[in-house]
Amino acid sequence: MAEIDIYAALKKYFGFTRFKGLQEEVVKSILGGHNTFVVMPTGGGKSLCYQLPALMQDGTAIVVSPLIALMKNQVDALRSLSSEEGIAHVLNSSLNKTEVKKVKSDIASGVTKLLYVAPESLTKEEYVDFLQTQKISFMAIDEAHCISEWGHDFRPEYRNLKSIIQRIGSDIPIIGLTATATPKVQEDILKNLNMQDAHTFKASFNRPNLYYEIRPKTKNVDSDIIRFVKQNEGKSGIIYCLSRKRVEELAQALQVNGIKAVPYHAGLDGKTRVKHQDMFLMEDVDVVVATIAFGMGIDKPDVRFVIHNDMPKSIESYYQETGRAGRDGGEGHCLAFYSYKDIEKLEKFMSGKPVAEQEIGHALLQEVVAFAETSISRRKFILHYFGEEFDNETGEGGMMDDNMRHPKKKHEAKDDAKQ
Ligand code: ADP
Numbered sequence: 082m083a084e085i086d087i088y089a090a091l092k093k094y095f096g097f098t099r100f101k102g103l104q105e106e107v108v109k110s111i112l113g114g115h116n117t118f119v120v121m122p123t124g125g126g127k128s129l130c131y132q133l134p135a136l137m138q139d140g141t142a143i144v145v146s147p148l149i150a151l152m153k154n155q156v157d158a159l160r161s162l163s164s165e166e167g168i169a170h171v172l173n174s175s176l177n178k179t180e181v182k183k184v185k186s187d188i189a190s191g192v193t194k195l196l197y198v199a200p201e202s203l204t205k206e207e208y209v210d211f212l213q214t215q216k217i218s219f220m221a222i223d224e225a226h227c228i229s230e231w232g233h234d235f236r237p238e239y240r241n242l243k244s245i246i247q248r249i250g251s252d253i254p255i256i257g258l259t260a261t262a263t264p265k266v267q268e269d270i271l272k273n274l275n276m277q278d279a280h281t282f283k284a285s286f287n288r289p290n291l292y293y294e295i296r297p298k299t300k301n302v303d304s305d306i307i308r309f310v311k312q313n314e315g316k317s318g319i320i321y322c323l324s325r326k327r328v329e330e331l332a333q334a335l336q337v338n339g340i341k342a343v344p345y346h347a348g349l350d351g352k353t354r355v356k357h358q359d360m361f362l363m364e365d366v367d368v369v370v371a372t373i374a375f376g377m378g379i380d381k382p383d384v385r386f387v388i389h390n391d392m393p394k395s396i397e398s399y400y401q402e403t404g405r406a407g408r409d410g411g412e413g414h415c416l417a418f419y420s421y422k423d424i425e426k427l428e429k430f431m432s433g434k435p436v437a438e439q440e441i442g443h444a445l446l447q448e449v450v451a452f453a454e455t456s457i458s459r460r461k462f463i464l465h466y467f468g469e470e471f472d473n474e475t476g477e478g479g480m481m482d483d484n485m486r487h488p489k490k491k492h493e494a495k496d497d498a499k500q
Pocket residue numbers: 097098099100101104121122123124125126127128129
């Protein structure tokens with residue numbers, strides 16, 4: 082495939098003139114018919130990696146994705162790029178007979194370039210039998226970490242994918258994509274999909290504009306947070322808390338102190354949630370105090386700080402949540418309050434779960450403890466966790482954390498946390 086064609090297609094279908102990061106190499110690998118493995122942080126542009134080659138090739142690419150809402154968004158976006166309504170379809174249990182028939186005829190006639198399927202739908206005999214007879218360009222497994230128990234979002238249905246793919250066609254190239262970069266999860270993905278031969282493309286997870294800071298959590302945490310927010314007046318920020326109760330409490334404490342803040346958690350009704358989210362996006366308020374229910378798909382580029390009132394349950398979660406700061410490349414202060422008591426609380430939450438899950442949860446939490454208590458470069462720690470070498474003397478953002486700016490002995494940090 083001539084290079085010029087890739088760029089022409091990029092312009093034609095997406096209106097972009099250049100690729101982001103490793104996209105071009107990934108697209109070429111897929112067009113070359115190779116099994117391909119893509120690890121890029123959220124927002125890195127993974128969708129285009131498989132959408133573009135799918136649009137350029139004959140046949141239909143099957144895209145497996147865990148969330149129906151995300152699939153629908155992508156299908157709508159693809160349809161808006163094309164005059165051909167059938168260019169992309171979702172196949173799931175909500176379709177009636179007529180709709181399924183339409184999907185099938187669009188695939189059979191070669192109109193459909195991308196077919197989005199939830200993993201549980203793909204196990205349906207009827208669909209497998211049909212897809213077997215069709216021209217399939219490749220299979221893309223989005224959010225491929227769902228296959229691994231070591232990921233933060235294990236989904237058992239993902240475990241059957243390889244055998245289903247084999248039934249649909251044994252020589253169909255497989256594309257795995259994920260934003261989870263830990264070596265363990267990656268190994269699991271490659272093994273489970275039997276694609277150890279895959280061409281692998283891994284983007285750096287370094288976010289050089291983010292400043293990482295951990296402070297000991299004391300009973301004065303409210304005033305610590307209020308002081309920080311006041312020092313950052315007029316800037317947008319997110320404050321994550323573990324419990325809904327704490328979200329409400331802290332949002333109120335901020336409001337009482339004259340800070341424009343709203344709460345957000347799954348216990349609020351849908352209307353209120355949308356309203357509060359919009360107020361934050363429209364900058365009617367500066368701060369949203371939230372549980373982890375807030376953030377998926379929120380793309381506010383100028384979030385200037387992310388505060389963790391409680392440490393999250395894994396480094397992946399910490400990275401995801403702090404990653405919502407400084408998307409525009411500008412300042413992003415990530416401040417977390419750490420106390421070992423909170424870790425014990427998180428351990429207790431897991432006690433009802435199956436033993437295997439508890440063990441994994443415990444191991445993930447111990448990494449969080451190590452991160453909070455470390456005296457080395459926080460950035461180096463995070464990137465090492467994701468299997469990436471980082472030299473904090475020469476690497477970009479090397480000085481951007483509390484430990485590097487204000488070196489401190491390890492035992493002091495530990496003593497602080499015990500207060
Ligand atoms: P991921 O799945 O890796 O989290 P997405 O595929 O959702 O990322 O893409 C994130 C954003 O980047 C989207 O808004 C997308 O339109 C944009 N994007 C992707 N590729 C390009 C590109 N080559 N040029 C400009 N914007 C891009």
